[in-house]
Amino acid sequence: MSARRYPASVDVVIVGSGPTGSAYARILSERAPDATIAMFEVGPTVSNPPGAHVKNIADPAERARAQVASEGPGERGEKVANPGAARAGVRGARPGTFLLDDGFAFDGEDGLPVVAMSSNVGGMAAHWTGACPRPNDSERITFVPDLDELLDEADRLLGVTTDAFDAAPFGAIVRERLSTAVDEGRVDATKVQRMPLAAHRRDDGRLVWSGSDVVLGEVTRENPRFSLFDESLAVRVIVEGGRASGVVVRDLRSGEDHTVSARFVVVAADALRTPQLLWASGVRPEALGRYLNDQAQIVFAARLRDMPPLDADDPTAGLAEYSGVSWVPFTDDMPFHGQIMQLDASPIPVAEDDPVLPGSIVGLGLFCAKDVQADDRVAFDDAHRDAYGLPAPRIHYRLTARDHEVMERARHEIVRLAEAVGDPVGDRPFTLPLGSSLHYQGSTRMGVADDGTSVCDVDSEVWGVPGLFVAGNGVIPTATACNPTLTSVGLAVRGARKIAALLSRERVATGSASV
Template identity: 25%
Template sequence: MPAPDPVADVIVVGGGSSGCVVAARLSANPDRAVLLIEAGPGSSDPGPLGLLPVGPRSDVAATYPVELRPGRSTTISRGRVLGGSGAVNGGYFIRGTESDFRSWPQMWSYSQVLPYFRKLETDRAGDPRWHGDDGPMPVTRIGREDMHPVSSAFLDACEAEGFGYAADLNEPNADGAGPVPLNAVAGRRISTASAYLEPSLARPNLRVRTGIVARRVVFDGVQAVGVEVEIAGERRLLRARQVVLCAGAIGTAHLLMHSGIGPAQHLSALGLPVVSDRPGVGRDFGDHPEVTLAYRPHLRVPRDEHTAVLEAVLETDGIEIRPYTAPFAEIIPGVLDADPRLGVALMRPDSRGELTLRSSDPADPPVIRYRYLTSAADRAAMRSGLDLARGLLTSAAFGRVAAEPRAGSPTEPFENLGTSLHLSGTCRMGSEADRDAVVDDRCRVIGVDGVLVADTSVMPVVTSRGPHATAVMIAERVSALIEGGTSPTHDAQGSGRV
């Protein structure tokens, strides 16, 4: 008896920042049937830039319990809606730097990925050597004269302290203080759902299904044959010739392990069958620890809901200083923290975390341990960053908006520790000879056939900037690799070799 026909040539699992790109690009081939499945709802309207709908009882975010360091537990939220976290975040769209990609496989060097950064964007304000002018994602910046007083005072304070002005933080190795590139227009986020997916929905070979929870990839031997899903409480097998996982660094690693791909000893201990022993699944992920400094406002400035959460940042020596334009209580519904804050984040941390399964039930969230600030170098770097932030906070320039630091502001990095929500690298790419690699340099899962990964989980090391723009680039590149392409067309002026 022949096997039943597949419901699609390709199933894309996860309609987030990467999945929307992959579904749109692959369905441009009219001979390929593409099915995109997303666990969350189908709304692709990201809403105003200055509100983050990820607080308690959010219907567009998934919440996970995590341990930031021993004794410090909290919860984190990730977007669970078409557009993913890019539909609910602050619109920060800074690329990884040229130096970040030196630790990636050669075919992911900066000169190799730059054409895809250019392909994905419309950024007519930047140098055309580095920027595209006809891509789906609009990239904008707030002019200094239009900035919130907190952002303007922060840039003045950085200048007074001798930091250079970085007009374009998306240049290859930009450092200094400058405006944040935003995936936004007129104060509203533009997610990949609205930029890539919506213009493609009329294609007869593209189907998008929301409210579908993927439980595992199903194999015949080592060949993927589809995805087991749950729809309204009923389990079904959706058959496909190829599966592309875009469920994010948490969801993709979780799904692979429940599919039998991961550390064999861990899977066997939970009674899960082992399809491919890949010890690196969930191991040594990266993220950016953040400590915030509260201050007393010198004046209260009315803030529109379309005002970006971050309009400007300082990048220096692996530290990112973030002058939030409003207290978190005004940014995230349900959060009670009413103090304005400066954030201090380590962008090249040594610390590495681990994600493991809690049980054999795919409905149970994974165990996520960040192990932040476990190295002496990370602790020293955080103290240095906090000293720098206090200096800016107490400067004359910032004194226009800040009267003084709050009493009891943390003097050690262990207090008031949080995360930047940039978790990456749970399924890192590498050579097949590397036992800890999960995907090869074409993002094919090692040890099986028919499964690829196209999200931040493949990053060998988390980029030294927030990963959203790099996630979209990864999805563009993997889509092109599936099509058999090597590089989008670009002229000699725009080749941008560094």
């Protein structure tokens, strides 16, 4: 799928190879098979097939190389992936991601000290947890009339299942105990349940995690009109006559710039780099970069009590194989989303005469919905440049009094949940540094009117710039606590259908079978 000869023109340019950019490529391959599509990714290909999740790489050394290759153009230091290191004040990123060098916080503001990105084919979907819960209550986008059907389609593209861990010996017990503490007064959709995951079991029992490769699917990989170009930096969207007409792309291997004309341009970089590219291109609607929101994350651990002995044939090969992944859905009454799964090992020393049953230490995480404000934003200027030479993201971000109230409620709730499932481990919950969730949203949010509070319409087309579409978590306009990928892929499906319909109309109007 990858070649170094850049096309002079295509029907659709897609900037970014994460799950939403890949969703555009997939839907267009299915609905507009005559359309030519070029996808550009700034990072390298780190897996086979391109875009596959690195957790599927069996060899630990090869997997580590893939993670390091995803960590952007700057210095690559030791990665920090656990609350203990964060508690000690270490500012670090998870494997496969990289941080902003500066501009992540300003005096008098909270900032997002560990805001992170990935640069690789597949984007963050090569490194994510695969959690695909559906939004509930105020998380839902009420002005998208076909939201549920779009979420169904996102399930299909991501390969979402709920049975990947049904054989986990402790899973049902964990959910039963959580249900006793949580379910009263809730409707079925918001009761404790299995976490929907972008993962499936092979016939041999091996767990396979979905990445962008699953979203692309065979129909895209076999599409002769689709091309994927890695190590290719989009430096500018070309706007002519008020309409998007292509991109300028820099081949990072040669340093040469190439102009690629297109009828439609989709920018699916991420919630920081999508507004970055628009700003660099002179496309600067009032809401660009604004309404940025993250999900504050509270974590704790518990030791499961009174557990039955493991059977000899119980599957206990890896993380979550003992207790699966359980979900406590968000509600407006309890404005946080819960994810409960085992830890690889106890986070505290355990005496030799007090053995821990394998898999009996579970981690609890509550993600809090943000009080959305226009002044929470990623901003850009001409004075600061990132390692790619583009305007560097500068984060302005404050927690409100309501945010602090919700976080305090979450601290009490997570202790209650820990006590429901077992014996709490440690003295008190820990609040991860802001930015830890990697669920940044709102910076290119959709809306129903071009009134300065949104960047794009309900089809993700940028206000006032026909032919320019944005994709990714940044398009989500609501404050969510649940993992946002399923929603953003669903919104990408809607945008891709709009482009496919427009291409079809053009063909009908010109009487041509090919554009």
